[in-house]
Amino acid sequence: MGEEDQWTASVVNRAPDETGRTARRIANTSVRAPENLTGIHVGTECRATLRPRPAAEAYAGDGSRLRNPVAGGLSSRHMPSRSRALVVHGGGPTAVLNASLAGIIDAWTEAGNSSLFGARFGVQGLVAGDWIDLSSAGPEQVRALRTAPGSAIGSSRMNLGDAAAERLLADLRRRRVDCLFYTGGNGSMGTAWMLAQLAQREYPALRVIGVPKTVDNDLMVTDHSPGFGSAARFYALATRDIGEDNRALRSPVTVVETIGRNAGWVAGATALARQDADDAPHLIYLPERPPTIETICQDVASRVERLGRAVVVACEGLRDPEGIPFGAALDRAGSVQHELAQNLGHVLAQRISATTGLRARSEKPGLLGRSCSFAVSSIDSDESHRCGRAAVEAALAGCGGVMVALRRVSSEPYRCETFLTPLASVASGERLVPDSWIAPSGADVTPEFVEFARPLLGPIEDRSRFGAI
Numbered sequence: 001m002g003e004e005d006q007w008t009a010s011v012v013n014r015a016p017d018e019t020g021r022t023a024r025r026i027a028n029t030s031v032r033a034p035e036n037l038t039g040i041h042v043g044t045e046c047r048a049t050l051r052p053r054p055a056a057e058a059y060a061g062d063g064s065r066l067r068n069p070v071a072g073g074l075s076s077r078h079m080p081s082r083s084r085a086l087v088v089h090g091g092g093p094t095a096v097l098n099a100s101l102a103g104i105i106d107a108w109t110e111a112g113n114s115s116l117f118g119a120r121f122g123v124q125g126l127v128a129g130d131w132i133d134l135s136s137a138g139p140e141q142v143r144a145l146r147t148a149p150g151s152a153i154g155s156s157r158m159n160l161g162d163a164a165a166e167r168l169l170a171d172l173r174r175r176r177v178d179c180l181f182y183t184g185g186n187g188s189m190g191t192a193w194m195l196a197q198l199a200q201r202e203y204p205a206l207r208v209i210g211v212p213k214t215v216d217n218d219l220m221v222t223d224h225s226p227g228f229g230s231a232a233r234f235y236a237l238a239t240r241d242i243g244e245d246n247r248a249l250r251s252p253v254t255v256v257e258t259i260g261r262n263a264g265w266v267a268g269a270t271a272l273a274r275q276d277a278d279d280a281p282h283l284i285y286l287p288e289r290p291p292t293i294e295t296i297c298q299d300v301a302s303r304v305e306r307l308g309r310a311v312v313v314a315c316e317g318l319r320d321p322e323g324i325p326f327g328a329a330l331d332r333a334g335s336v337q338h339e340l341a342q343n344l345g346h347v348l349a350q351r352i353s354a355t356t357g358l359r360a361r362s363e364k365p366g367l368l369g370r371s372c373s374f375a376v377s378s379i380d381s382d383e384s385h386r387c388g389r390a391a392v393e394a395a396l397a398g399c400g401g402v403m404v405a406l407r408r409v410s411s412e413p414y415r416c417e418t419f420l421t422p423l424a425s426v427a428s429g430e431r432l433v434p435d436s437w438i439a440p441s442g443a444d445v446t447p448e449f450v451e452f453a454r455p456l457l458g459p460i461e462d463r464s465r466f467g468a469i
Contacts, residue, residue, distance in 0.1 A: 084115040085179035085395070086131065086172070089155035090122050090188030092215065092367075094227030095234075095376045096384040097183065098152050100211050102145040103388020104181055105134055111396055117177075118153035123160050123191070125153075129171055146385060149371040155184075160191050169195070169202045179207045179395045181388075185214030185225070189403055190428035196401040209391045210403030210423055213384070215370050217265035220429040221421045222405035226387055229380030229456035231259065232269035234369040235313075236460050240273035242363055243280025243311050244463055250309045253300055253352055253360035257345030259369055260315045262287050264433045266369075267315035268445040269453045275462045280311035287317040288433045289442040293326055296348065297355040299443050304358055312352075316344055326351060377458045383416060390418040414455035 087104055089097065101118070108116045118132040119125035125132075132153055137145075145152055160168070172180070182192035189210050196208040212219055217228035235258050246254050260266040264286025273280060282303045285291055291299075296312070303310040317340065319325050325341035326348060332339050341347070345362035352360045369375075383406060390404045402420040409415040437449040 082115075083113050083179055083395070084117075084175070084177045085113070085181060085392075086117045086119060086126075086177050087134065087153065087181045088119045088122055088126050088183065089151045089153055089213075090182065090184030090191065091155060091157060091213070092185075093149070093151040093155055093371050094213060094215050095149045095230040095371050095373060096226055096381045097155075097213055097371075098145045098148045098150070099381045099384035100183055100213065100226060100388035100391075101134075101152060102142050103385040103390075104211070104392055105137055105142050105145075105388075106385075107389040107392035109135075111392065121154035122156035123158040124156045127158075127160070127164050127168060129175075146381065147373065147376070149373040149376075157187075160194070165195060165198055166202065169198055169206070172206060173203045178205045179209065181209050181211055181391050181395070183211040183213050185212075185216065186219055186426060186428050186430060188213075189219070189423055189426045192403070193401070193423035193427035196423055199400075207395050207398065207400035208423070209395050209400065210426070211387055211391045212403060212405060212426075215266065216260050216263050218261070218263040218431045219405075220426045220431045222403075222426070223408040223416060224406060224452075224456055226380060226384035226406075228265060229377035229383075229458070230372070230375060231369050232266050232272075232453060233377045233380075233457040233460070234372045234375035235259075235266055235365070236270050236272045236457055237375055238363075238365055238369065239270040239281050239311065239313060240275075240279075240460060240463065243273060244465075246280060246309050246311050247465075247469055251359055251361055252304050252309045253312065253349070253358050254310075255312045255314060255345045255349045255352070255360060255362040256281070257343075257348075257362060257364040257366075258313060258315050259366070260287075260317060261340065262317040262430060262432065264288050264315045264317075264438075265453075267313050268433060268437070268449050269457060270313045271445050271450055272454060272457055272460050278307055281313040282307065282310045283312045283443045284445060285312070285314045285318050285443060286433055286438060286445075287315050287319065288435065289438045290319050290321045290323075291442055292320055293348075293351055293355070295442070297352055299441075300352055300358065300360075301356045304356075312348070314345060314348055316340060318344060377456060379414070379456060379458060386418060394420055411451060411455060 114135050116134045118134050120130045120132050182188060192208050192210045199206040199208060212222055212225045213227050214225045215227045215231035217225050219225045239256055242254055242256055258267045267284055267286055270281050271284060283299050300310050300312060325344060328341035328344045328347040330339055331342050345364050349360040349362040387404045399420060401423050403423050403426050404418050405421045406416050407419050409417055437446050439446055
């Protein structure tokens with residue numbers, strides 16, 4: 001197997017250490033792609049059934065088109081002319097999650113299909129058979145949906161067990177649903193892949209299509225995930241303005257905690273807040289490059305000595321090299337998927353003050369940045385809508401066991417297009433910030449990261465100031 005048949009992935013291992021705490025180790029490694037991920041067969045006949053909008057094509061992560069048929073539930077047969085579909089939202093909402101829902105409704109309606117439902121509160125409604133009729137939504141309601149934050153049909157983090165999944169498939173068959181649109185992040189794509197595999201055996205007529213969504217930007221294969229651009233824009237704007245406050249009345253240290261869990265994409269994107277080299281954020285710490293508390297304190301003291309102030313950005317999933325969250329208590333301790341430090345920014349500020357003697361405070365916008373309607377990236381919203389449409393186009397073409405993903409064609413000018421990737425290639429995986437995109441100091445990101453993120457956030461306006469401060 002040559003280099004073209006390998007993926008480079010960031011592998012996260014968690015296991016209890018000798019103290020009983022969950023330690024976290026990160027390593028960048030090359031892993032072989034499973035044999036059943038060699039490609040998706042999307043034949044000429046399949047593509048011919050797509051709507052007039054640009055078709056959702058199938059590409060590998062490197063941009064090459066996938067041609068070979070594969071095992072594992074992927075298919076490319078036509079859907080019935082009068083299909084019934086169900087939309088499910090999984091995991092945390094975003095500022096643009098409803099835009100993808102609007103895209104699904106728009107494309108489904110344009111195709112002449114009338115039966116479209118939404119599972120009320122995600123898996124919870126999916127299992128209970130509690131569905132919302134989306135077919136009755138009028139044009140004005142769908143237009144308003146494109147700019148509404150949160151989830152208009154509700155979401156959940158409820159796990160779907162094997163027995164419940166089998167009952168669900170039987171219910172979908174009984175209610176003649178032949179298409180399931182599952183919107184979410186890596187955990188939701190894991191559930192979608194499980195359902196796709198089960199459907200292959202129990203209900204072959206069902207097509208499961210994943211629609212990407214996560215503010216953490218940690219979905220594999222896709223260039224980026226809808227929801228990330230808006231969350232990153234919010235935190236860049238917040239950091240810019242916290243920096244102006246810190247410049248005007250020097251605290252002197254402010255720690256800003258961002259969302260992102262184990263991936264530092266949102267934290268890294270705050271680098272776009274800088275107008276000048278000495279603007280906030282002065283230090284950015286990502287989970288991918290764990291610092292010691294001693295290093296953090298030394299970095300802060302150095303910046304304050306030079307500038308008289310320091311704004312520190314830390315991702316909520318940050319830990320030290322031993323996998324310990326600097327003394328912060330853990331929420332849902334022991335859960336590989338959901339374990340997270342509580343109020344990490346506050347704990348870091350306390351430890352910085354205790355070690356350096358500097359006054360330090362913390363800011364934690366938290367979930368405000370996840371579903372914030374007043375900081376939406378227009379590109380993020382448009383791409384979310386496009387992903388919803390592409391999911392319907394793929395379903396009408398008879399494709400199943402796939403997720404819609406985004407492939408960047410160029411950054412300047414920015415252009416991105418949709419493609420299809422096997423659900424197995426994204427299910428429960430975790431894409432971290434490449435080590436080469438983290439500065440050698442471990443306290444910043446590189447120009448390559450900034451170039452990647454800039455078009456996704458949209459313009460971050462400069463602030464007027466006199467040069468004296």
